[in-house]
Amino acid sequence: MSTNTHAVSRRSFLKTTGALGALAVAAGGAASADAMFGEVPAAFADAQEKITWGHCAINCPGRCSLKFHVKDDEVAWVDTFTSKDAGFDDPQPRACLRGRTYRRWLAHPDRLSYPMKRVGKRGEGKFERISWEEAIDTAASKLKEVIDTYGNEAVYVPYATGVSASTSRPFNRMLSLVGGYLNFYNSYSTAQISCITPYMYGSKQSSGSTLSTAEDAELILLFGSSPVETRQGGAVSHYDWAHLREKTNAKIYIIDPRMNDSVMGHSDTWLPINPGTDAALVAGIAHYLIEHDMVDLDFLHTYCVGYDEETMPEAYKGKNLSYYDYIMGAGYDKVEKTPAWAAKITGIPVETIEKLAYEVGTTKPLYVNQGWGPQRRSNGEWTSWAIMALPCLVGQIGLEGTSNGTREGSNSISLSSLPKGTNPVKKSIPCFLFTDAIDHGPEMTAKNAGVKGGDKLEVGIKYMINYAGNCLTNQHSDINKAHDILSDESKCEFILGVDTVMCDSLKYADIILPDLFRFEQVSMIGTGGDNAYMIAGQPCTSPKFERKTAYEMATLMAEKLGVKDEFTEGKTEEEWIVELYEQSREKDPELPTYEQAMEQGVYVRPGKKKVSMEKFRTDPVANALDTPSGKIEIFSEKLLQFTDGWELQDGDTLAGMDTLPAIPVYIPEWFGVESTTEEFPLALTGFHYRGRIHSSWGFIEDLKEVNPQEAWINPLDAQERGISQGDTIRVKNQFGVIELLAKVTPRVVPGTVAVSQGAWHDADMFGDAERVDKGGSINTLTTQRPSPLSKGNPQHTNICQVEKVSA
Structure with missing residues (x-):
């Protein structure tokens, strides 16, 4: 199915997205439609408009279609797929409220534009601009030094979800060519x-x-x-x-x-x-x-x-x-x-x-x-x-x-991805336990930490490439503990950070490289639900400042390490995308040709009921x-x-048992409704929030106004604590303290506080003894103890106390 790429006026756009405009109004006028989507700047008024297609690449299966209206090589505003583009009414993979604010992120004052090196303490967020040559030379030299000293098992690419596309994992491929890296298994979402x-x-x-x-x-x-x-x-x-x-x-x-x-x-x-x-x-x-x-x-x-x-x-x-x-x-x-x-x-x-x-x-x-x-x-x-x-x-x-x-x-439509190559390192750890692998890696075994591919780790993680991820701290559990481990440079000796903006995790990098969005480069992605669709796009603008694609960065590192030819196989990133797409078409002949896909932007295919x-x-x-x-x-x-012979902790299994149950039983939580205490009498659970996907968009001011960070608390629990709607409250437990607004509502069960996950951590980690997180990140309060079988993320298992902050 083809799509047209005609211009849509802003007035028509707002008419077709009335629900979003209503949302802004419903928020008490905090963010008008103009504030959310932006008027076309006066400087663009008479300029000729170019339209390009792109896609959201954050860890959401929506993979929303983005239609960029570009004037003078700048994005004037962001639209999305509609029935006018398709010539049919349904289905329409339209962008959500977040996707339509991409212009805010694209041109945000905090957008990273140049390579930088750390000049302060890890976690302090102090950096200075350097050249690409220095940045790549430092990152490659430190990698070689770690491999020579500790071996490739000391190299790690953490779990991250900020970029999804067919060529979004080039660093894994580069590392496979220089001896490999420690693998991970599981995800933070579904372990x-x-x-x-x-x-x-x-x-x-x-x-x-x-x-x-x-x-x-x-x-x-x-x-x-x-x-x-x-x-x-x-x-x-x-x-x-x-x-x-x-x-x-x-x-x-x-x-x-x-x-x-x-x-x-x-x-x-x-x-x-x-x-x-x-x-x-x-x-x-x-x-x-x-x-x-x-x-x-x-x-x-x-x-x-x-x-x-x-x-x-x-x-x-x-x-x-x-x-x-x-x-x-x-x-x-x-x-x-x-x-x-x-x-x-x-x-x-x-x-x-x-x-x-x-x-x-x-x-x-x-x-x-x-x-x-x-x-x-x-x-x-x-x-x-x-x-x-x-x-x-x-x-x-x-x-x-x-x-x-x-x-x-x-x-879903499934597209082939850039080959990672053969990783010579066979060991892997649960992704949730990477801080343990930094702190005490050689103590981690198959029986106590789920190490696979060997009985134990021989060395801790000494070098990390954190690409498009906020899981070093913000999306990891027990942020205060993670900070203490990451800020100790004697443990993980070097961290390379690659991203578009300075998130909390990036503050722990030693070198930072500025990334391009997927819609600032050629990119394709497939997804679906009841129906299937694919989005293909060209760069909306030319690269600005000194930003590069991750593929370019990995190529530069591969060249320094002497494996450029093996890494690129003589192909540009777009040539890889074309080749990978043709592989996908061999498996799925219904897909349009590459040229058709790029011209259409959005390809939609009706799905079938699957039982x-x-x-x-x-x-x-x-x-x-x-x-x-x-x-x-x-x-x-x-x-x-x-699981025979596994080392378990109290609460991992049913009382009186020393093995894990082999049937679907109910096991009380370590920190749950049956294990609250006098000090922490409330259960604390997390949930996903409209204003963010995990922590992505967590810094966009307009979205934060429409979607403030709040703790849901039942009126019975609020009344007992003298808390009213909109009060600033403290939620605390044995792991930390956060401050945020109170949402007093019967929409949460009594005895439970609900805090949306993904808010940006905001604490003085060096000057405040309590490390009070005024950003309201729930992971300041979550335990880093893994669930017993999968060694997965138990971030909804918490207890807490809530109190009103005095005026």
């Missing part, structure tokens, strides 16, 4: 669910049915999912959710500690739950289903392992280790998981749990979906597992209108899963064997 899903469903069934499949459901359960917040913009889950709400006649429940924005307008669908207790709710539902003979035994006995004694592996029979035994009080903790038991933990009344359980047992088709919030906790692996077990109990998997309890699937595990349900023998049994494993012998 727990990504780890546990293969144990239950195998490695090829990691996603659920598309949201369009839920149009055929009669009952829809969403656990901790808010598509309109986490995936705002584009034509992915937000778009698909809005369409689903219009089309379905199903009853919907959103189970969440907050009345999130996906519930708004349909408040009867909100089922408030204490954070971190979803597995307890599922257990209470399971008990009711078993007690009232509502489970689908035929499905469980045919397709599953571990539900009851009959389906247990032979070696584990007669030991009361089945899921049935756990629910009915004969297994593990010998506690019967009645709805009354679940009610005390979840905060959901017994009658509500029983009513929900009855609906689950009698309503078909049932579509069960979970977001990534419930799994991002200390008990997240078992929470995810429990939610996935729920549709199994009633046989609602692999049929029209059903899903498998994971996150929704998609019809997860449909083939397995039709014939479980011919289409066996790649689990050890070939079936759905509610009990996992593989998990028990893999």
Whole structure:
């Protein structure tokens, strides 16, 4: 499908984006439409306009289309894809509020323009301008020095999400050519669910049915999912959710500690739950289903392992280790998981749990979906597992209108990426434990820290290339601890930072290189939801000041290190993009030619309803899963064997056990509703926010006015502390202190404070003994202790106290 590239007037633009204009007005006039999107500067009024397409490259599957209106080699304003461009009404992968403010970021006073070197303490943010020659020579020389002294295992590229595109990882390729680097696995977003899903469903069934499949459901359960917040913009889950709400006649429940924005307008669908207790709710539902003979035994006995004694592996029979035994009080903790038991933990009344359980047992088709919030906790692996077990109990998997309890699937367009090459270093660590690898790397083993590819690390991380990432501090847990580790130059000896703006993590770099946005260079990206689309773009302007692409930077370093020819293979970045795209077209012949894609800018392809595990349900023998049994494993012998001998901490497993449970149980959180203290009596949970994607856009003033950083607190908890709407409050715990505004609202359950993640850390780390973070970053308050199985990020597992800041 082609798109036209005609100009759209600003008046027409605002008319077609009335919701965004209304949002600005609803914010109390804090940011008008002019403030958000900008008038075309007077200097551009008579200049000839050029239009280019580009895409957002931040870690959001929306991959929104961006339409740049350029005059005199400067972006005058940013538009997006509309029906006028396409010649059809739907789907339209339009940019969200954030994407439409890119002009603010593009020309922000804090935009990085020149290479710089650190002249102050690490974390102080003091730098001076240097030449590219000095910057590359220093970065390459230090890399060679570290490799010669410690070996390539001491080199690391941290997890980062600021850039997604087909050529967005050139530094990994360059490092592979000079001996390699320490690998990582997992992500900050999905470690727990990504780890546990293969144990239950195998490695090829990691996603659920598309949201369009839920149009055929009669009952829809969403656990901790808010598509309109986490995936705002584009034509992915937000778009698909809005369409689903219009089309379905199903009853919907959103189970969440907050009345999130996906519930708004349909408040009867909100089922408030204490954070971190979803597995307890599922257990209470399971008990009711078993007690009232509502489970689908035929499905469980045919397709599953571990539900009851009959389906247990032979070696584990007669030991009361089945899921049935756990629910009915004969297994593990010998506690019967009645709805009354679940009610005390979840905060959901017994009658509500029983009513929900009855609906689950009698309503078909049932579509069960979970977001990534419930799994991002200390008990997240078992929470995810429990939610996935729920549709199994009633046989609602692999049929029209059903899903498998994971996150929704998609019809994405997949494009080939720049080859990383063969990394000679085979060891890897969980990405969440990189600060541990800096601080005490040789103490990290396979048994205590999830080291893979070897029994232990031989050396700590001494050199890092932090490209487009704010996970050294801001998006990492326990910012104060991370600061102490990173600021000690005897530990990690050199950090190369590459970015577009000075974020908190970049303050710890020794050399900084100024990056170009993907829309300031040739770029392509594919994505999708119920429908699939791809965006291709040319540079909106010429490169300004001394900014370069990451590919150019990696090429310069490769040249210094004597591997330029191997790195580039004689190709420019655009030539790589063309070659990679042609590889993609070989696999997907429906894609337009490269020239057509670049001319169109946006290519959209209608998707199909995808029913997860449909083939397995039709014939479980011919289409066996790649689990050890070939079936759905509610009990996992593989998990028990893999974790045998692991070193666990108190709270990692059920009380009285020294191994990790092999079924989806409820494990109380280390810092949760069952472990609050007199000093810290409130649970603290995070959530994604409309004003940012993680920390990206966290410094854009106009977005901060429309989306102020607030702590959601229930009126009951606020009244007890003398807190009113709009007060400045302190949220504190054993890890730190933050200051932010109070949002007093019944949209959060009592006993819980909710703070949106991604706000920019703002503390005097050298002059303030308390290190009070006045930016309100929740990661000042989160623990860096990993979840037990995946060694993942448990950033929603916290307790705290709240107090009003005296005037």
